[in-house]
Structures are given as C-alpha cells and as structure tokens.
Amino acid sequence: MAGGERAAHLMRQLASAACRCPAHSQAYSHTYNRVSTGEVHMCERKTDYAFEMACSNIRYGAGVTREIGMDLQNMGARNVCLMTDRTLSQLPPVGVVLDSLTKHGVKYKIYEDVRVEPTDKSFKAAIDFAKQGHFDVYVAVGGGSVIDTCKAANLYASHPEAEFLDFVNAPIGKGKPITATLKPLIAVPTTAGTGSETTGVAIFDFENLKAKTGIANRALKPTLGMVDPLHTLHMPSRVAANSGFDVLCHALESFTALPYYLRSPCPSNPINRPAYQGSNPISDVWARHALKIVAKYLKRAVRDAGDVEARSSMHLASVFAGIGFGNAGVHLCHGMSYPIAGNVKTHRAKGYNVEHPIVPHGLSVVLTSPAVFAFTANMCPERHLEAAQILGTDVSSIKKDDAGRVLADTLRSFLYDLEVEDGLSSIGYTKEDIPSLVKGTIPQERVTKLSPRAHTEEDLTALFAASMKLY
Template sequence: MMQRRKIIDLLHTISSASCKCPAHAHPGTSALDAKVLLSSAQNATQSKDYAFEMACSTIRYGKGVTQEIGMDMVNMKAKKVCVMTDPYIAKLSPLKVTVDSLTKNGVNFEVYDKVRVEPTEESLQAATKFARDGKFDAFIAVGGGSVMDTCKAANLYCSDPEAEFLDYVNPPIGKGKPVTCNLKPLIAVPTTSGTGSETTGVSIFDYEPLKAKTGIANRAIRPTLGIVDPLHTLSLPERVCAFSGFDVLCHALESFTAIPYDQRSPCPPNPLLRPAYQGQNPISDVWAKYALVVMRKYFERAVYNSDDVEARSSMHLASTMAGVGFGNAGVHLCHGMSYPISGNVKSYQPEGYSKDHPIIPHGLSVVMGAPAVFSFTGPACPDRHLEAAEMLGTDVSNAKRADAGKILSDTVRRYMQVMKVDNGLGALGYTKDDIPGLVQGTLPQHRITKLAPREQSEEDLASLFENSLSVY
C-alpha cells in the first residue's frame, strides 16, 4: 500500500511538471487512464531501463574563441551578466579576455571572484546569494570545474528562489527533485583540461556536515554553451595539468567500463526522471575512446611542455570529449571513492594550487583508487578493460581475459609514475585507521557506485582503500 501511495504521489509530481502544450498534455485524464499509468509506473520501477539519452551543451572550440563571448551575450539579449571565477583565475588572461569582450560589446556585467576551489555547500550558497541579489539574466563561468559547478548551482537556485538547498542535491543526502523551472543562459569557459564540466549537467561540491562530496545531477543545469579555448591552458602549472589530466583519464575509463545502460535499474516511470548518468552506451563509447587515444599521445607532452600548444590543445579537447561521454554514461568507483578522499583532507597542499586551505585536487583524489578499482572490476567486463589498456598503449596481443583487471591497473599505474603522482593515500596523509571513515563517505555515493560493473560490499570498499594506501 505504501509503495502504491509513493507511485501515485510521483505521478502527481510528474503531471504538474510535464509539458502543457497541446501536443503533449493530457487534460481530463480518466480513472481508467490513471490506472493504466499506475500499472505502467509499477512495472517500470521494477524493471531495468531500456533507453538512453544523449544530452550535451553546445561546444565552440578554437584558439582565441573567448573573444566572441561579448557578441554571444548581445545575441542572447542579456541585460545584466554575472561573471563567476576564482581568485587565482581573476588575475589571469582568461578573465581579462572575457571582460574585454563584454566591455567592447557594451554588455553590463559584474564579476564574482570568490568561488572556492573544491566548493562546499557554504560557498555555493554564498555564490547563490550574490546571484540572487544581482538579479542577473545570464551567467558566465570562467575557470576550472569548481567555477563551472558553482555557477551551475547559483543559476539553478537563483532561478528557483523558493527552493531549499537540499531540494536538488542527489539522494540520499538530498531530495533529488527534478528541475522544472527555466534557468538563465550560462556560458562556460574552461581553463583546465580535466573536468569536462562545460558539457555536463552535474555540479559537485563538498557537503561538510558529512565530510563527503555529493552534487546535483540534472540535464537542466548544463551550460548553454561551452567555449573551449585552448590558449587558456598554456598558463596551467605542471601539477594542475597532471592532476586535471587524470580526471580526463578516469572519466573515459569509468564511462567505458560502467554497467551498460540497459542493465541499470530501475527504469524511470517518466523520461523526466531518467538520470543524467545512465550507464555505458554506444554513443558514450565514441567519446571515451577518443579521449583515451588522445591521452596516449599527448598527456605526457602536455604536462612537461607548457609551450606545446598542440599537446595542450589536444588535451583541452579530450577533456570536453570525455565530458560528453561520462556526462551521459556516468562514472563509478574511482569517483565514488574520491569524494571522501578529498572531503576528509587533513593538511595536504600540492604545488601549483592555492595555499589558503588544504586541498586534494579532484583529479588526484580520483586516480588514487584507480589501480585498485580496475583490478577489482576487471572480471566483470574483461574485454573492455583490455581494450582500454590497449588504447592507452599497452600490448595486449597475448593477454588473458583473466588478467584484464591487473593489466589495466598496471597501465594506469604506469601513467601515474610518469606523471610523478604521490605514492598512494599514505602520501596524502591517510592511514589504515582512516579507512572506516572513507568507506562511510563512499556509501552515500550510490548514484555512481551502482554504475560499477561489479557490485561492492562495505568489505570490498575497505579492501579497495587499503590497496590504495600505496600504489607503487
């Protein structure tokens, strides 16, 4: 009876949120129609999904393309624009080029340069307050994933001023409500080659009460336009380039090895409720493979040669490509484990990052568990693990399927060695005593951990963290 009540309530929610145009609305639904809908919803919630959707921001790529952003705002008829960035990028050329273009085209704007790198619920709310007070009708995010994710959240909560903060946050931490309000135009200008956030409907942040990362995932919050200007990557410090590159690597590997879309459950009772992360699918594979091939050719060159325009341009595009892939397929255990790793940082402060607070950069926290994860998931889809290793340059001609997990694990480990990544969680300040807390921080991430091709128990997660205390 309780399940029936929940489904009826859900149908009411969907009905109120659905399109009201004549072609799609269903005025005067009869009692028989309602019973049919209820039966369909009950069946759908008990079965696996059967479809996937591909959604992506419009992408504009090219050296120097940021200079067009003022014209974009004029074309969008924006009257007052909020430009968001962080204190570091605020001093660099990407913001200057953006501001110059807006000024040249007579666009009224204000700059918010207080975005926190690795945002928290508190920093998102501060950005939201600025956005609400400013009454902006368009947004521009200039920076890395933290800036773009903060701007997405500010746009959402500014567009729905009655919403409470946890309304749109992923369950089980938040309510995960569908987004039914109209958001303002948002242009994202990525300055790192990692997150792919310019393509996705995902905003990630640290939820400090639980010492874990969570986020908002809904296609409605994805940027209207991503301006991918590789000239912005030429100022990236070496460690920033390396760590953001590992985010690209794991985006591609995790989306390529995720559970297939038609094995994910439950099937949504309405397409409005189909999640942004839907499982590996034929289209997401195209983007993941592209990114892996680029990583093989350009990753090392981009990290150690800051003036290698070809390498850094290629990595910038690979970040966007991987973003299209994982933004629809999803990621799994590497990212699920990374959230408590970065959320529970003690005193680690890497070179090339702000020193105003301890930080484990997102890409670093993600790759720390990758060797252990792919050893664990290898038996579930060995052919995909071998194919991924081969695209990254490993000879698998005589490989056994039983060794697929270890082979991909060793491949990732080799990249970590070349990029001089710290030797495991121990080097970041964690000990065996921290593992129970890291496991507890991973458990609420079932939005992504359930996309792993192999189910995992608490004991499995503890073993993965223990195996990640040292990597080499």
Template sequence: MASLRKFMHREVGYLLRNNGARCTLSRLQAGYSTTAEKEYAIEMACSNIRYGTGVTKEVGMDCKNMGAKNVLVVTDGRLSKMKPVKTVMEALDAQGVPFQLYDKTAVEPTDESFKECIDFAKAGNFDLFLAVGGGSVIDTCKAANLYSSKPDAELLDFVNAPIGKGLPINHQLRPLIAVPTTAGTGSETTGVSVFDYLPMKAKTGIASRALRPILGIVDPEHLVTMPERVTCYSGIDVLCHAIESYTAKPYLERVPRPTDPNLRPAYQGSNPISDIWCLHALRLTSKYIKRAAFNPDDFEARAAMHLASAYAGVGFGNSGCHLCHGMSYPISGNVKSYTAEGYDPNIPLIPHGLSVVISAPAVFQFTAESNPQRHLEAAEALGADISNVRKEDAGKILPDLLRGLLDELKVPDGLKSLGYSSDDVDTMVAGAMPQHRLVKLSPREVHADNMAELFENSMKLY
C-alpha cells in the same frame, strides 16, 4: 569488520533514516518508478561546443545575441587578475553588455561557498550566467543559476539522494555559458555540479540535464599558464572519466526505468554512443598527457588535452563515472594537512584529479571480472598490445598500465602519501557508500567490506 559495520550504521544510517523517507516520498510524487523494470533507452545530451584558439573574444557577441541585459561573470580570485577573465570582460564591454563580477569561488567548492555565490546571484537578478575557470568555477556557477532561479528551494532539494532529496529540476534556468580554463573536468559539457558537503566531510553533487551550459567555449589559449601539477591532475581526471564511463554498468542493466523520459538520469550507464567519445579521449590522453604536463610550451599537447577533456565530458556526462569518483569524495573531503604543488600552499587540499586516480589501480582490478573485454579495450586505447592476452588477465593489465603511467607523471604513492592510514578507512567508507549516483554504476556490486578493501589496496601504488 564489526567496527566497520558499527561505524557505517552510525555515520551513514542517519542519512537513510532522516532523509530516506522524505527522498522516497518526494521522488514518488515527482514520478520516479519504484519498480525493478530495467532501462531500455539512452538519451544523449551535451552542451554546444565552440573550439578554437582565441575564440573567447566572441563571448560578448554571444551574450548580446541572447539579449542579455545583466550578466553574472563567475570566476575565482586568482583568475580574476588573469587574461581569460580580462578577455571576457573586454568582450562584454565591446558589445555594451552590462555585467557584474563574482570572484570568490572556492577551489574545491563547499556547500558554504555555493551558498555565498547563490546569495549573490539572488540579489542581482541576472538574466545570463558566464563561468570563466575550471570545474570548481563552472560547478559553482551552475548552482547559482539553479537556486537563484528558484529562490524558495533549499540546497538539499536537488542534491543527489540519499544525501539530498534528489528532486527533478522542472523550473526554467537562465542561459549559462562556460569558458573552461583547465583541461580535466569537462564541466562545460555536463549537467553535473559537485561540492564538498561539510557536514559529511565528503563531496556530493547535483546531476540534471537542466544544469548543462548552453555553450562551452573551449579556447586552448587559456591553458598556456597552467602549472605542471594542475595540468597533470586535471589530465588524469580525463583519464578516469573515460575509463570509468567505458567500464560502467551497461545502461540496459540500470534500474529503475523512469516513468517519464524527463526523469531519465544524467548518468545512464555505459552505452554505444558514450563509448566512442570515451575511447577517443583515452587515445588522446595517452598520447599527450605527459607532453602537456612536463612541457608548458607544447601548445599542441595542451590543446589536444583540452579537446580530450571535452570528449570525455560528453562521454561520462551521459554514461557516468563509478567507483574512482565515488571514493574520491571522502578522500578529498577528509584532507588533513596535505598540500599540492601548484595550488595554494596555505590551504590543505587534495586536488580532484589526484583524489580520483589514487584508487584507480585497485578499482579496475576489482571491476575487471565484470567485463574483462572492456577493461582490455580501455588498456588498448591507452597503448597496450592486447592481441595475445587472456581475458582473465584484464585485472592485472589495466591496473599495471595505470601504475606505470602514474609513476611517469610523478603521482604520489597512494593514500599514505596523502596523509591517510588504515585508521581512516572506516571514515572514508562511510563517505563513499552514500554516493549512489556513482557507486550504483559500478559494474560489480559493492558492499562496505569491498569498499574498505579498495581503500586498503590504495594505500600504496608502486
């Protein structure tokens, strides 16, 4: 543990020393409270959602109705040749709406790939942004919209503290429409944009209601060609979104209370409104995820998972995730040689959903004592019979249920199967602890020693 503390001091300390004072001053100037007053309110916010098979063809009319004269369509190189993007471009052409296509979005985007799209957006003077793709595409489009509408801003200005300055977003953004082509991130409903920050080898992000798409077009027709592993890993992201949000620190326990309602964070803690969305997302996921993953022709299952993703997005977009997502950032950021089936075999990559769920059994065993009833209710939503169980068994029941489901979904057997060992734990702790937006929503307080144990307990699942 002495070596762990030394490593944490060296690797994380520079963030707090070099950026912490600036963050604190900037946030004070912006109106954030530094008192210990607890929160007393929640504020629900999400995008408008349009759902239906084939509904993407309406997007040209949406852009025309908004008076768009120069649209930026953001996608990736693979999707640019596929039906979802073709449908969008045809819809824009049919309404005579001018547009430009940006198709260089990276899968699991980085600060560098964000900057490339931001520069493209700055040069184009676009008045509407249209994202067609998974979470990586939608998050990249959000960033391009944010920074192109304030060209003098630096990337870290709006990135979550303590990695960035965490400044509030007070300037006006352009309208953004999101057309998700995967069922997992829920990014079409949220004000969150996530990327790999290469200097840290860990993910971080930007969280603000200002980033939310004005409209999410959820068209299950786009899920038909998703490969098995992509379907599986995006689906288990839904699973973790919902459980983490339902078990997060309650909103009434969050501090500090903002001095201005405009400064209330996107991630507010578990609350009675998000709870409804999260539990329903869990019920749908339990019923349909295996069918969707292993039966590509099961349109009912894939359409249901598309809805589950949006439901969980509404839930976690207002309550927030905690440790599984916080730990996932260094897991994906420090990837060595692992490649995943269904993804580019030439690029080492741990898909986001996989990096999140690999720690879930260990995390929920650790957090169960904070609120056993909520952990049991999450297990019940996933199909467990909790009528005759003891509350003190919550830390076994939910993790065991998850292990069984992950085994059926053929999820790799822990961090060791992704190329990690105990020698990597200190590095991953250093990447996870600064993720305050997530780690501080844990219902049980987490220190570096706890975090190291969670990574150790995630080395093997089964």
C-alpha cells in the same frame, strides 16, 4: 522493409556486434523485439531500456573567447553575472572576457569568491549573490569549481523558494526534478579535466559529511561551452596533470560502467531518467577517443606548458570525455574520491594557490584507479583490455582472467611516469582512516551503483587498503 521490421533488423545487427562480456552483452534483440511488439511497457520493467544523449553546445578555437561579448549581445543580455576565482581574476582568460564584454557594451557584475574545490557553504554564498543580482545570463570563467558553482547559482536563483537540499542528489539530498527554466550560462573552461562545460553536474564538498556530493540534472548544462585552448597554457604542470587524470578516469569509468539497460529502476516518467545512465553506444565513442588523446598527449602536456598541440588536444579530450561520462556516468573511482577529498587533513597540492589543505579532484580520483579496475575487470574483461591497449600495453597474448592486473599495471606505470604521489598514504591517510573513507563512499549511490561489479563495505575497505601505496 517495413519500419518495425527494419528497426528489429538493426537491433539484431547491434547485438551481433556487441561486447560479449557479462556486464555488456544481454541480448539486445530480445529486449527490443519485446518492446517493439508492446510486450514490455516502461512501467513493467525493472531495468531501463533507453538512454538519452545530452550535452552543451561547444565552440572550439584558439582565441574564440573574444567572441563572448557578441554572443551576449546576440542573447539580448542586460545584466550578466561573471563568476571566477581570485587567482583567475588576475590572469589573461578573465581579462579577455572582460575586454570583450566592455567592447560590446555588456553590463555585468563580477563574483570572484568561488572556492577551489567548492563546499556547500561556498555554493550558498554564490547563490545569495545570484539571487540578489537578478541576472539574465551567467558566464563562468575557470575550471570545474567555477563552472559548477555558477551552475548552482543559476539553479537556485531560478528556484528562489527551494531549500538547498531539494536538488542535491539522493540519499544526501532530496534529488527533486528541476522544473523551472534556468537562465543561459556560457562556460569558459581554463583547465582540461572536468568537462563541466558539457555536463549537467555540479559537485561540492558537503562539509558535515566530509565528502563530496552534487547536483545532477540535464537542466544544469551550460548553454554554450567556449573551449579556447590558449587558456590551458596558463595551467601549472601539476594542475595539468591532475586535470588530465580526471579526463583519464572519466573515460575509463564511463567506458566500463554498468550498461544502461541493466541500470535500475526503470523510470516511470522520462523526467526521472538520471543524467548518469550507464554505458551506452554513443558515450563509448567519446570515451574511446578521449583515452586515445590522453595516451598520446597527457605526458607532453604536463612536461611542457608551451606544447600548444598537447595542451590543446587535452582540452578537447576533456570535452570528449565530458560528453561520454555526462551521459554514461562514472563509478567507483569517483565515488571513492569524494571522501578522499572531503577528509583531507594537511595535504597541500603543488601548483594550487589556495590557503586551505587540498587534494585536487583529479588526484583523489586517480589514486584508487589501479585497485578499482583490478576489481571490476572480471565483469567486462574485453573493455579493460581494450583500455590497456589504448594506453600503450600489448594485450595480444593476455588472457581475459588477467585483464584487471594488466590494466592496473598499465595505470601504475602511467602514474609513475608522471610522478604521482605514492598512494593515499603519501597524501596523509593511514589504515586507521579507512572506516571514515568507506563511510563517506556509501552515500555516493548516484555513481557507485554504476559499477559493473556489485560491492560491499568489505570490498570498499579492501580497495582503500590496496590504494594506500601504488608502487
């Protein structure tokens, strides 16, 4: 069989096995046959026709952090920037890294002023440190806040003439492509949630907007993610829970996101293809597997910090979900979470040693999940039912029309068992705050446009209202 015929045959097989729901069908064979014959050219399409798989190299193993000094030696590192936060700087994960650097004679400077839930101001402080240090390798030891801050410091130190908003996602920033080569970055995650060690995304609170935004580009992804499950044993119970909720929503949102071939516009140049491309066959594999691990291990990991199997498994689930959403993207739960975190008034989450009010990222994401998936289900009921089944619900006799209700109820039960706050009202929000929350969601087009179901301001208003109470 000739090469072109074989490709077409394989695509027809894919199409026959594909999901038949409205958002995830769209005859594959028709599109690919037209592309293969030259009938459709990249610049002529309104929606994309390809997706790209990208993630960091990952090294996993209990105690693997001890190798980092050798890695830096192998890289020829002469001046290393080590970023962490003040709490972690006193804990074993950072100690292990420092011991390894010292043992192998690696020169470094430490920056421990990373802010938990970073802001544009805290990003800029870290960037200034990086610019002054002239570092040739970066090491981030911490959760998503530390890793994202280190990514931003590396980016802007490599583009010293750039203004801060140059690379921030549009429409808040200019969303310019990254052209310079960044320095190597080794990420050592200490939480099991963000997946930042796998992705080219860095998130921060834009204080003037009172909402989160970020920078998304494959060039940001770490050179190596050192996933050492021993580090997760130091997470307090609520940190483990909120980190796990981020994994849960990463997997659910990437699995139900608008398919890559329906995302617009089609880029005129591959450099303009976004990191978040829409659901695709490769990301689906990682999302499904992450959901299975969450269903089996998250409750155990929250309830017993000494459950090494559960904590280790959730650390891997974070990586798996990170690979999935790092290429497919997320949608409404994350888009709505940014103003929830950014408009926090007085809420101080348990288990976080910080001096400022905080709604942890995983909590801000998961509180809207029942309402969101009830809303999106009619565009892809099969996927919503499959997710509910993975999370432990018997869906054998459930009609497609009930997919949203069933997944929402499954999530509520899951959150109730883990003693999650009862909706937005329990973290200080009232119905009077909804207009501000909607206003903060509207600019999050990088993620909200990946929702499988189109939405209006009125829809967002209804989703926030439905999320005021969960139980």
